Amino acid sequence: MASTSRRRAGAPYLFLTPALVLFAAFLAAPIGYAVYLSLRRVRVSGLGLGKGARTEVWAGLTNYARSLTDPEFVPSVLRVGAYGLIVVPVMLGLALVLALLLDAGRTRVGTFTRTAIFLPYAVPAVIASLLWGFLYLPRVSPIVDVLGGVGITAPDALSSSWVLYAVANIAIWGGTGFNMIVLYTALRAIPTDLFEAARIDGASDIQIALRIKVPVIGPSLVMTFLFSLIATLQVFAEPMTLRPLSNTISTTWTPLMKVYRDAFVRNDIYAAAATSVIIAAATFVLSYGFLKLVGSRAFSQEN
Amino acid sequence: MKKVFAGVLAAALLMTTAACSEDKSSESTNEKVALTYWSWAPNMDKVVEGWNATHPNIQVTVNKQDGGDPAVAKLLTAIKAGSGAPDVMQAEYQKIPTLVAADAVADIAKEAGDLKAKFPESAWNAVTLGSEAVYGVPQDSGPMMFFYRADIFEKAGVQVPKTWSEYAEAARKIHKANPKQYLGTFSSNDPGWFAGLAQQAGASWWGVQGESWTVAVNDAATKKVADYWGGLVQEGVINNKPMYTPEWNAALNDGTQVGWLGAVWGPGVLEGNAASTKGKWKTTLLPNWDAAAPANGNWGGSATSVTSQTKHKAQAAEFVKWLNTDPAAIKALAGTANVYPAANDATSVALTEPPAFFGDQKDFYTIAAEAGKITKPFTYGPNVNVAYSAYNDAFGKAAEGRKAAAFGAALDTIQQATVGDLKNAGFTVAG
Numbered sequence: 199m200a201s202t203s204r205r206r207a208g209a210p211y212l213f214l215t216p217a218l219v220l221f222a223a224f225l226a227a228p229i230g231y232a233v234y235l236s237l238r239r240v241r242v243s244g245l246g247l248g249k250g251a252r253t254e255v256w257a258g259l260t261n262y263a264r265s266l267t268d269p270e271f272v273p274s275v276l277r278v279g280a281y282g283l284i285v286v287p288v289m290l291g292l293a294l295v296l297a298l299l300l301d302a303g304r305t306r307v308g309t310f311t312r313t314a315i316f317l318p319y320a321v322p323a324v325i326a327s328l329l330w331g332f333l334y335l336p337r338v339s340p341i342v343d344v345l346g347g348v349g350i351t352a353p354d355a356l357s358s359s360w361v362l363y364a365v366a367n368i369a370i371w372g373g374t375g376f377n378m379i380v381l382y383t384a385l386r387a388i389p390t391d392l393f394e395a396a397r398i399d400g401a402s403d404i405q406i407a408l409r410i411k412v413p414v415i416g417p418s419l420v421m422t423f424l425f426s427l428i429a430t431l432q433v434f435a436e437p438m439t440l441r442p443l444s445n446t447i448s449t450t451w452t453p454l455m456k457v458y459r460d461a462f463v464r465n466d467i468y469a470a471a472a473t474s475v476i477i478a479a480a481t482f483v484l485s486y487g488f489l490k491l492v493g494s495r496a497f498s499q500e501n
Numbered sequence: 502m503k504k505v506f507a508g509v510l511a512a513a514l515l516m517t518t519a520a521c522s523e524d525k526s527s528e529s530t531n532e533k534v535a536l537t538y539w540s541w542a543p544n545m546d547k548v549v550e551g552w553n554a555t556h557p558n559i560q561v562t563v564n565k566q567d568g569g570d571p572a573v574a575k576l577l578t579a580i581k582a583g584s585g586a587p588d589v590m591q592a593e594y595q596k597i598p599t600l601v602a603a604d605a606v607a608d609i610a611k612e613a614g615d616l617k618a619k620f621p622e623s624a625w626n627a628v629t630l631g632s633e634a635v636y637g638v639p640q641d642s643g644p645m646m647f648f649y650r651a652d653i654f655e656k657a658g659v660q661v662p663k664t665w666s667e668y669a670e671a672a673r674k675i676h677k678a679n680p681k682q683y684l685g686t687f688s689s690n691d692p693g694w695f696a697g698l699a700q701q702a703g704a705s706w707w708g709v710q711g712e713s714w715t716v717a718v719n720d721a722a723t724k725k726v727a728d729y730w731g732g733l734v735q736e737g738v739i740n741n742k743p744m745y746t747p748e749w750n751a752a753l754n755d756g757t758q759v760g761w762l763g764a765v766w767g768p769g770v771l772e773g774n775a776a777s778t779k780g781k782w783k784t785t786l787l788p789n790w791d792a793a794a795p796a797n798g799n800w801g802g803s804a805t806s807v808t809s810q811t812k813h814k815a816q817a818a819e820f821v822k823w824l825n826t827d828p829a830a831i832k833a834l835a836g837t838a839n840v841y842p843a844a845n846d847a848t849s850v851a852l853t854e855p856p857a858f859f860g861d862q863k864d865f866y867t868i869a870a871e872a873g874k875i876t877k878p879f880t881y882g883p884n885v886n887v888a889y890s891a892y893n894d895a896f897g898k899a900a901e902g903r904k905a906a907a908f909g910a911a912l913d914t915i916q917q918a919t920v921g922d923l924k925n926a927g928f929t930v931a932g
Contacts, residue, residue, distance in 0.1 A: 242927040445901040448894040
């Protein structure tokens with residue numbers, strides 16, 4: 199008897215093992231290694247040429263100090279903040295409005311429109327950026343041609359005053375569809391008797407949308423917001439692809455681009471590891487803080 | 502003396518017995534050796550076929566790479582990992598100090614013998630870093646040349662500029678005649694291009710002084726070049742957009758980019774990007790600062806190096822030497838791999854016909870040879886990558902702002918970033 203119960207107590211761990219092993223090998227170990235690297239540095243002796251001229255030594259927290267005091271780091275963080283202020287509200291706002299419109303119609307046209315709005319999400323960010331890059335460059339852009347045809351001189355989308363919007367636009371174009379589908383699915387799950395009751399009480403479509411639909415899909419909104427927040431902190435592919443096309447996107451335009459530059463252009467994996475750890479910590483704090491903030495509301499449905 | 506000799510003999514004996522295959526194979530002709538060669542030059546495998554056919558015991562396999570940067574990143578990873586590196590590696594000149602610093606390439610001074618006289622001084626300097634060591638044999642070089650649209654020059658009544666002040670005049674004249682047209686562009690995306698222009702003016706951004714490095718990105722010669730371009734950009738007669746963009750391609754095609762300060766490999770770029778303009782371009786030497794003392798700079802070019810992980814150093818060195826000095830190999834490099842061989846006798850051996858895109862200009866390679874001959878020496882340092890990425894950022898800002906003063910200031914930013922990085926890594930930096 200005792201042995202069976204012991205075996206039963208061990209069973210959950212047995213089932214968890216594959217997941218735990220994978221987690222340890224492909225997530226925990228690399229993170230641990232990154233933290234280790236962030237505390238190391240290379241020490242060069244003499245001219246640094248030839249064998250044994252470079253040794254790896256402990257660096258303490260100097261890599262972190264260097265990262266945080268880098269004159270390019272704070273501007274890149276602020277830039278991503280501004281980028282997030284544009285992308286997240288516009289993208290989620292658009293997604294919500296489109297989802298509500300589609301849900302209100304519930305027609306044949308809906309299926310096609312839904313797919314059309316979702317499609318950009320299937321385009322990889324690098325391809326999307328190349329595509330938009332062509333649309334931004336005045337000499338090869340049909341948009342500029344059309345605007346020129348009706349007498350409007352289009353602003354240079356990659357100039358310093360517009361480039362942030364140009365990059366944000368790509369993210370919005372690519373991300374709206376995904377968020378729209380998530381919200382739309384949540385809307386479809388709302389029982390229709392709720393609307394019927396509201397309609398009998400004399401509620402208009404707009405009132406139904408604002409008073410019933412939006413509050414009910416609250417958890418989905420929280421989830422899409424969280425995903426968008428994390429995606430914002432990790433913005434990389436779009437500015438990286440547009441960079442060679444313009445003077446205005448530096449190699450440290452976003453924090454992740456700085457990590458890339460340090461690791462693969464400057465061959466300084468130690469500084470890159472330190473910045474990565476900082477970004478990871480910031481992402482964790484922001485996501486966790488946000489979940490705490492909305493906590494009870496986000497999961498109210500399940501309770 | 503006798504004692505030393507005996508010692509060496511003993512060591513050699515020990516090595517032959519202990520390491521058997523490694524050192525023995527260089528003497529015994531019967532043993533077969535397989536080498537790998539990482540290169541990104543097109544059709545390099547066909548060039549190597551010539552070697553394999555005549556050297557049955559040393560078979561070389563070419564492993565095609567994406568380009569100079571990714572190949573170096575891969576090699577450095579393999580060196581760090583302790584295995585996985587090829588025996589022979591194509592390396593851009595500016596990467597050699599980085600590779601030497603990482604102990605990724607071997608000194609083949611002994612195996613290669615005296616090759617100095619076979620190459621232009623600037624190329625030889627790049628593979629020796631000014632020392633007695635030989636970290637590779639120059640494979641191809643990129644002396645800068647000026648390409649221009651002869652038809653548009655003629656129409657606008659513009660003389661081909663021989664000096665930079667004439668170039669500025671020509672830029673003004675062309676832009677004035679048609680505000681859409683520019684004689685050139687200042688590209689914040691091409692640090693190698695700007696380094697070539699600085700090299701022509703007499704700059705050498707790095708140097709060795711005893712046991713320390715010197716960095717001179719913001720020296721007087723480079724300042725002169727930066728101020729010159731800053732002035733033209735501020736005036737608006739030179740474009741400020743980067744090269745190698747769809748925008749730039751379109752401008753080359755529709756004739757609004759009237760000239761290009763390129764290098765000897767330029768015809769391939771023009772043909773690829775602006776095929777419809779064939780026959781309209783001509784080439785000449787870069788404009789000069791002092792017409793009486795013509796000079797030139799280098800943009801691009803690479804050496805063939807033996808890596809430190811190879812087990813067959815002697816054979817690898819032999820192959821490298823053949824590839825870059827044997828007349829048949831040089832001919833194949835030029836004709837099949839479409840590179841401009843670094844060897845001095847390339848022009849007489851291989852490059853008798855102009856490239857197809859410049860078919861009318863019979864003296865194309867005579868000009869190229871002249872451009873190579875007057876190229877000034879330039880020393881690269883162990884952190885070229887840092888300086889080059891700082892160039893992207895600093896000159897991106899300056900070009901966007903179109904203020905001449907910002908161009909000189911950008912050089913100070915690059916200098917600071919470069920020196921700061923060296924010091925941070927523990928290098929001693931003089932000055």
